[in-house]
Amino acid sequence: MSRTRAFFSHWQNWLSVILILGFFFVAIAAPFLSPHNPKNPGPFMRVGNAFEASPVPPDEKAFLGQLPFGIDVFHALVWGSRDALQFGLIVTITTSLFGILYGSVSGLAGGRLGGLLLRIADSFLAFPPIAGVVFIQQLFITTIFALGGFYHASSGEVFSFTDTSVSGTLIQSLLERVNPLMLSLILFSWMPYARLVHSIVLTLKQTEFVQASRALGGTFFWIIRKHLLRNSTGPALVLAARDVGGVVLLQATFTFINIGGDSVWGTMLAQGRNWILGPGGNLLTYWWAFLPPTLAVMSFGIAWNLFGDSLNDMLVPAFRYTFRARKSRKEEVQPSPEAESAPPVLTSAAPAVVSSQVRKAVSSDGADPVLGMARAGVSRGDLARALYAYEHLIRHNRSIEDVLLDLARLVKKFPRDPQVWRTLGDALACAGDAEHAAQSYDQARKLM
Amino acid sequence: MTGDGSGFSMTIVPHAFGGMSALYLNLCLRANSLGVKSKRSPSMPPFLQFVIRRFLVIPISLLVITMLLYGGVMLTPPEARATLYMPDNMPPRLTDKQYKQIEEKIIRSYHLRDPYPIQYFFWVRSLFEGTWGYSPSLNEYVLPSLLRRTPATLELAFYSLSVLIPLGLVSGVTAGWRRSGTFDRGFRLLAFLSTSTPPFILAIILLSIFYINLNWFAPGRIDMGYRFEISDGAFVSFTGMLTIDSLLNGRPDILGSAVRHLVMPVFTLSIYHWATLGRVTRVSILGEEKKEYVIAAKARGIVERKVVWKHVFRNTLTPSLTSMTLSATSIVTGVFVAEIIFDIKGISGVIVRSMSGIPDAPAALGFAVYSVIMVLLLMFFLDVAQAILDPRVREGVLKT
Numbered sequence: 001m002s003r004t005r006a007f008f009s010h011w012q013n014w015l016s017v018i019l020i021l022g023f024f025f026v027a028i029a030a031p032f033l034s035p036h037n038p039k040n041p042g043p044f045m046r047v048g049n050a051f052e053a054s055p056v057p058p059d060e061k062a063f064l065g066q067l068p069f070g071i072d073v074f075h076a077l078v079w080g081s082r083d084a085l086q087f088g089l090i091v092t093i094t095t096s097l098f099g100i101l102y103g104s105v106s107g108l109a110g111g112r113l114g115g116l117l118l119r120i121a122d123s124f125l126a127f128p129p130i131a132g133v134v135f136i137q138q139l140f141i142t143t144i145f146a147l148g149g150f151y152h153a154s155s156g157e158v159f160s161f162t163d164t165s166v167s168g169t170l171i172q173s174l175l176e177r178v179n180p181l182m183l184s185l186i187l188f189s190w191m192p193y194a195r196l197v198h199s200i201v202l203t204l205k206q207t208e209f210v211q212a213s214r215a216l217g218g219t220f221f222w223i224i225r226k227h228l229l230r231n232s233t234g235p236a237l238v239l240a241a242r243d244v245g246g247v248v249l250l251q252a253t254f255t256f257i258n259i260g261g262d263s264v265w266g267t268m269l270a271q272g273r274n275w276i277l278g279p280g281g282n283l284l285t286y287w288w289a290f291l292p293p294t295l296a297v298m299s300f301g302i303a304w305n306l307f308g309d310s311l312n313d314m315l316v317p318a319f320r321y322t323f324r325a326r327k328s329r330k331e332e333v334q335p336s337p338e339a340e341s342a343p344p345v346l347t348s349a350a351p352a353v354v355s356s357q358v359r360k361a362v363s364s365d366g367a368d369p370v371l372g373m374a375r376a377g378v379s380r381g382d383l384a385r386a387l388y389a390y391e392h393l394i395r396h397n398r399s400i401e402d403v404l405l406d407l408a409r410l411v412k413k414f415p416r417d418p419q420v421w422r423t424l425g426d427a428l429a430c431a432g433d434a435e436h437a438a439q440s441y442d443q444a445r446k447l448m
Numbered sequence: 449m450t451g452d453g454s455g456f457s458m459t460i461v462p463h464a465f466g467g468m469s470a471l472y473l474n475l476c477l478r479a480n481s482l483g484v485k486s487k488r489s490p491s492m493p494p495f496l497q498f499v500i501r502r503f504l505v506i507p508i509s510l511l512v513i514t515m516l517l518y519g520g521v522m523l524t525p526p527e528a529r530a531t532l533y534m535p536d537n538m539p540p541r542l543t544d545k546q547y548k549q550i551e552e553k554i555i556r557s558y559h560l561r562d563p564y565p566i567q568y569f570f571w572v573r574s575l576f577e578g579t580w581g582y583s584p585s586l587n588e589y590v591l592p593s594l595l596r597r598t599p600a601t602l603e604l605a606f607y608s609l610s611v612l613i614p615l616g617l618v619s620g621v622t623a624g625w626r627r628s629g630t631f632d633r634g635f636r637l638l639a640f641l642s643t644s645t646p647p648f649i650l651a652i653i654l655l656s657i658f659y660i661n662l663n664w665f666a667p668g669r670i671d672m673g674y675r676f677e678i679s680d681g682a683f684v685s686f687t688g689m690l691t692i693d694s695l696l697n698g699r700p701d702i703l704g705s706a707v708r709h710l711v712m713p714v715f716t717l718s719i720y721h722w723a724t725l726g727r728v729t730r731v732s733i734l735g736e737e738k739k740e741y742v743i744a745a746k747a748r749g750i751v752e753r754k755v756v757w758k759h760v761f762r763n764t765l766t767p768s769l770t771s772m773t774l775s776a777t778s779i780v781t782g783v784f785v786a787e788i789i790f791d792i793k794g795i796s797g798v799i800v801r802s803m804s805g806i807p808d809a810p811a812a813l814g815f816a817v818y819s820v821i822m823v824l825l826l827m828f829f830l831d832v833a834q835a836i837l838d839p840r841v842r843e844g845v846l847k848t
Contacts, residue, residue, distance in 0.1 A: 122505075123512035126823045128777040130784050131816040134799045135517065138812035139524055145807040146528035192774070249646045256648045257788040259803055269652070276652055283656040294649050302644040 006314070013310040019303035027082035034078045043079035043264045047072045055275050055289045065288030067271050077292050080264030084300055087251055087263070088244040091185050096240040098186075099193025104228045106194065107201025108220065114198075121194045129250065132184035133260045140180055181254060181261035185247055193236055200232040208370070215373055215389045234315035238308050245304030252297050268293040368399045371406075378410065386410075387423050394426045403427050411440075418447040495835060495842045502831045506824045513820050517813065518568045524809075526560040527551055529567075531809050533558055533574065536582040536589065575817070581810025585802040590814035593798055599688025600669060601794035604713055605783045605826075607691075612718035612725065617768060619722075620729025621761050627734060635730070639723035647716050647782060651789045654712050665711045667790040674705055713786040721772075721779055728771040732764040762838060769834040776826045780819060795819070 007013050026033065037045050047061045048070030056066040064074040106117035204210055210227050218226070248263070255266025256273075272289030283290065370389050377386030393403050407424040414420050425440035521529060530551045538550070555561060558570045574581075580590040623635035642650075658665045670678065670690060677683055678690070686696050691710070694702035736742065737760075745755045772779075784796040798815050802808035835842050 119508065120512055123509040123516075125774065125777065126509050126820050126827065127513055127816075128781045128784070128819050128823055130781045130796075131819045134803065134812045135520065135816045138802065138807070138809050139520055142528040142531060142807045142809045143524045146525045188777075195774075253646055253648050253785055257785055259788070259799070269649070273652065277655055277660055282661070283653065290652070294652075297646060297649065298644055301646065305640075305644055 007310060010310065010313075012306050016303050016306035016310060019299055020307055023081050023085055023300060023303065026078055027085045030078050030082050034072075034075045043076050043083065044267075045072045045075040046070050047075075055272065055286045058288060064292055067268060067289055068275065071271070073268070073288055073292055076264055076268050077296055080268070080293070080296065081300075083262075083264045084248045084251075084296075087182065088248045088304075091182055091189070091247045092240050092243045094186050095190040095243070096193050096236055099190035100197050100229065100232065100236050102190065103194035103197025104201050104224050104232065107198040108205065108224060108228065110202070110205070118195070118198055121191045121198075124188060124191045127188050129185060129188050130254070130259060132188045133181050133254060136184045136187075137180040137260045140175060140178075144175060179262070181251060185250065189243070189247070192239060196235055196239060197228075197232045200235065201228050204228055204231055211392050212370060212373065215370070215377075215385055215392065217385065238312045238315060240308075241311050242305055242308035245301040245308075248304075249297065249301050265293040265297050269297075368393065368402070371399050371402055374403075375406065378406070383410075383414070383417070383420070387419055390423055391426065394423070394430045397430060400427065400431050404431060416447060418444040421447065498835050498842070499832055502828055506821075506828060509824055510820065514572065514817060515568065517816055518571055519564070521571075521809070521813065522564055522567070526555050528807075528809065529560050530554045530558075531807065532571070532581050532813065534582050534584075534810075580814040580817075583798070583802070583808050583811040583814075585806045585808045586798065586811060590798065590810050594795060594814060594818050596688075597793060597795045597797055600792055601783060601787065601796075601822075603689040603691060604710065604717070604786065604792060604794065605779070607710060607714045608717040608721075608783070609779070611714060612722040613772070615718070616722045616725030617729055617761070617765070620726040620768065621733055621756065621764065623726070624730035624733030624764075625737065625756055625760070632730075635726065639727050642719045642723040643727075645720075647720055647785060648789055650719065651712070651716050651786070654716060655790075658712060664708070666709055667712065667792075669706065669709055669792050670702070671705045671709075674702055678702070709790075709792075713790040713792060716790075717779075717782050717786050720782065721775070724775065725768060725772055729764060729768040732767040733760060736760050736764065765838050766834060766840070769830055769837075773827050773830045773834075776823050776830065780823050780826065784819075795822075 034045075036042075040046055046069070048056050048066045050070050052066075052070050053068050055068055056062075056070065058065040062072040062074060064072075064077065067073060067076070102117070102121065106114045106121070108114075109117065204227065210223060213223055213227060251261045251263040252266035252269070254261040255263040256270050258270065269290070272286065272293075275286045276283060276290045370393055374386045374389035374393070377383070377389060390403055390407065393399055404424075404427050407420065407427050410420050411424055421440050421444035425437045425444060428434075428437035428440060521532070533554045534550075539546075542550075558574070559566050578591055580594075582588070583590050583593070586593050619635055623629075623632040626632055654665075655667065659667065678685075683693070683697055683699070683702075686693050690706040691703055694700070694706060742755060742760060745759055746752070784794070786792070787794040787796045788800060795815070795818065798811050802811050
C-alpha cells in the first residue's frame with residue numbers, strides 16, 4: 001500500500017501514468033475519435049486536394065491542418081498512436097520474455113556453458129540495429145525477386161508477384177505479415193535483458209533459498225520458474241518500460257531517414273520536412289506539419305522514460321533492500337531460539353521466493369534449516385542430498401561443530417564411501433584442522 | 449545405500465548445473481589457504497594481458513555474427529544467394545536463358561546448394577578475396593566503396609566521441625558530487641530534455657535555425673566551392689579526413705569550412721549520448737562522499753578538488769565507460785543516422801540507394817559485416833581507455 005502512495009507522491013510519476021493512459025485511450029478509441037474513410041483506409045486519410053503540394057492550414061475539413069497532398073494531420077496522429085503502441089509493446093514484450101529466459105538459463109547453467117551463452121549474447125551486442133534493418137529488408141527483397149515478384153516500398157501494397165504459383169503460398173503470407181524493422185529490432189535488442197538477468201541469477205544462485213531448493217531436489221525449471229524469474233522481473237520491467245519508448249523513437253527515426261519501417265509519425269515528419277526546412281524558413285510557419293507529430297513522438301518517449309524511472313524507484317531499491325537486509329539479519333537470527341518454530345532466514349528473505357516445499361522440510365528440525373535438511377536426507381537414506389547440504393554449510397562456515405559431529409557419525413556408518421570422507425575433509429579443513437583434513441582426503445582418494 | 453562407484457554418480461545429480469565447478473573452485477581455494485600454491489600464469493604485465501584478452505574477443509564475436517548473418521542468408525532461395533557473387537562485367541543485355549546460365553554457374557562454383565557449413569566456408573573465403581561482391585545499386589564492388597567512405601564516418605565518430613566522453617564524465621561527476629545543488633538540478637533537466645528529444649527532431653530544429661535562417665553551419669562535408677579543389681590534384685589526400693588533410697596541405701580555409709559542416713552532426717550525436725553517459729556517471733558517484741576513503745583523504749587535508757578528481761572520479765570510471773561500451777551499437781547507429789540526415793557521404797551511403805527496393809544483397813551484407821567490425825573496434829578502444837584510466841583494471845585486480 002505504502003508503495004502505491006509513494007509512487008503517486010512524485011509529479012513525474014503522475015505525468016507518466018497520465019500520458020501513457022492517454023496514449024492507450026487514443027489508441028483504443030481511434031475509430032471513434034477519427035473514423036476511417038471507407039474509400040481510403042489506413043492512417044493517411046485524404047481530406048483535401050490531392051494535388052495541393054503545400055500544407056493547408058487548419059480549417060473546418062481538418063482541424064489540425066493538412067500535410068502536403070491533402071492528408072489529414074489529426075487522423076494520422078490518432079492512428080499513429082495506435083501504431084506506435086502496438087509496435088512498442090509487441091517488440092518489448094517479445095524481446096524481454098526471450099531475454100529473461102535466455103539470461104536465467106545461462107546464469108543458472110553457469111560454468112563453461114553459461115559463459116558460452118553469455119559470449120553469444122555479447123556478440124549480438126556488437127550488431128547495430130540499422131545494419132539489421134537493412135539486412136533483413138534486403139533478404140526480403142532478394143527473396144521476392146528470386147521468386148519472380150516486385151517490391152514497391154512506396155505504395156501501400158508492399159509487393160506483388162507476376163508468377164501466380166507463388167501467391168497464396170506460405171512464403172508469400174510470411175513475407176506479407178512480417179515487418180522487417182520489427183523483426184530486426186526483436187532480434188537485436190534482447191541482449192540487455194539477458195545480461196541483466198544473467199547477473200541477477202548469478203547472485204541469486206548463491207543465496208540460501210535457491211541452494212535449499214536445489215538441495216531438496218528442485219528441478220532446473222522449477223528453480224527458474226519459482227525463484228529466479230520472480231526475483232528478476234523487477235529490474236527487467238524497468239528496462240522494458242524504457243524500451244517501449246526507445247523502440248518507437250528508433251522506428252520513427254528509421255522511417256524518417258527512409259531506411260525502412262512504417263512509423264506513421266515518422267512518415268508525417270518525413271513528408272513535412274521540406275516545408276519545415278525549405279521555403280518557410282521559420283520552423284513554425286507550417287507549424288501543423290511539424291509540431292503535432294514532434295510533440296507526439298517526444299511525449300511518447302518522455303512518458304515511457306519517466307514510467308521506467310518511477311518503476312525503478314519503486315521496484316529496484318526494494319529488491320536491493322531485501323538482499324542487504326537478509327544478509328545482515330542472518331548472523332543475529334541464526335542462534336536465537338525462535339529459529340525452532342520457523343526458519344527466519346528463509347521466510348524473511350526476498351518476497352514470494354520460499355517454496356512451500358522448503359518450508360515443510362526445514363521446520364521439522366533444529367537450529368539451522370540447512371542442517372535440518374541434511375539430517376532429513378540422512379534419515380531418509382538420501383546420502384547425496386545430505387552431503388550436498390553439508391557442503392553448503394561448510395562453504396558458508398555455518399554450524400560447523402554440528403556438521404563435524406554428524407559427518408564423523410556418517411563416516412562410521414559408510415566407511416567405504418569416498419564422498420563422505422571428502423566432505424569430512426572439507427569440514428575439518430574449514431574448522432582449521434589441516435592435518436586430519438589431509439588424512440580424510442587421503443582416505444577418500446584411496447577409496448576412489 | 450550405495451557402493452563405491454554409484455555413490456559418486458549420485459552426488460553429481462544435484463550439482464547438475466554448475467555446482468560441480470563451484471565445488472571445484474572451492475576446493476582449490478581451500479587448498480590454497482592450506483598452503484598449497486596454485487600455478488600462476490606466466491609473468492606478463494596485467495595490462496598487456498587485458499588488452500590481448502579484449503582483442504581476442506573481436507574475432508570470436510565476428511565469427512558468431514557472421515555465422516548468424518549467413519544463417520539469415522540461408523533462408524533465401526539459392527538463386528537469391530547467387531546475387532552475392534555476381535560479376536561486375538555482366539553484358540548489358542541478357543536473355544533469361546543466359547542469366548540462368550550465369551546463375552547456375554555461380555551456384556555450382558560457390559556450392560550454394562550444399563549444406564550450411566560448406567556454404568559458410570565459401571562465403572567467408574570470398575570475404576578474404578577483397579571485393580565483397582558487386583553491388584548493382586552502387587555500380588561498384590562493395591569493399592572498395594566502404595573503404596573509400598570510411599574516413600568521413602571516422603571523422604564524425606571521432607569528434608563526437610571526443611566531445612561527449614570528457615563532457616559526460618566531467619558533468620556527471622560535478623552533478624553527482626553536489627547532489628541536489630544548482631548544477632545538479634540544471635544537469636538533470638538538460639539531460640532529461642536531451643534524452644527525450646530524438647536526434648532526428650533535434651536535427652530538423654538545428655537545420656532550420658542554423659542553416660536555413662542564420663546560415664552559420666551547413667550540412668554536407670564541405671562547401672561547394674572547395675569540393676572541386678579537393679578532388680583536384682593539388683590537394684593531397686593523406687587520411688581522407690578533411691580536418692586533418694587540410695592542415696597537412698596548409699589550407700586553414702578548408703579546415704574552417706570542414707569544421708563549419710561538422711558542428712551540427714557532432715552536436716546532434718554527442719548531446720544524446722552525453723546525457724546517457726552523464727547520468728550513469730552521476731548515479732555511480734552518489735553516496736561516494738560518505739565512503740571511508742574520501743573521509744580519510746579529507747581528514748588528511750587534501751583539497752576537495754583533488755579528492756574528487758584523483759580518487760572519486762577514478763573509482764566511478766568503470767561503470768561509466770562500461771555503459772558506454774554497451775551502447776557502442778547505438779553510437780554507431782547514431783553516426784549513420786546523422787550522416788544520412790546531414791548528408792555526409794559516409795559509410796551509410798552504401799545502403800541508402802538500395803533501400804528504395806532494388807535487390808542488393810552484397811551491399812546490405814557488406815554493410816552489416818563492416819559496421820560490426822566498426823562496433824567491435826570501438827568497444828575495444830573504449831575498453832583500453834578504461835584500462836589506461838582505471839588502475840584496478842590496469843593492474844589486473846578488477847576483472848571486467
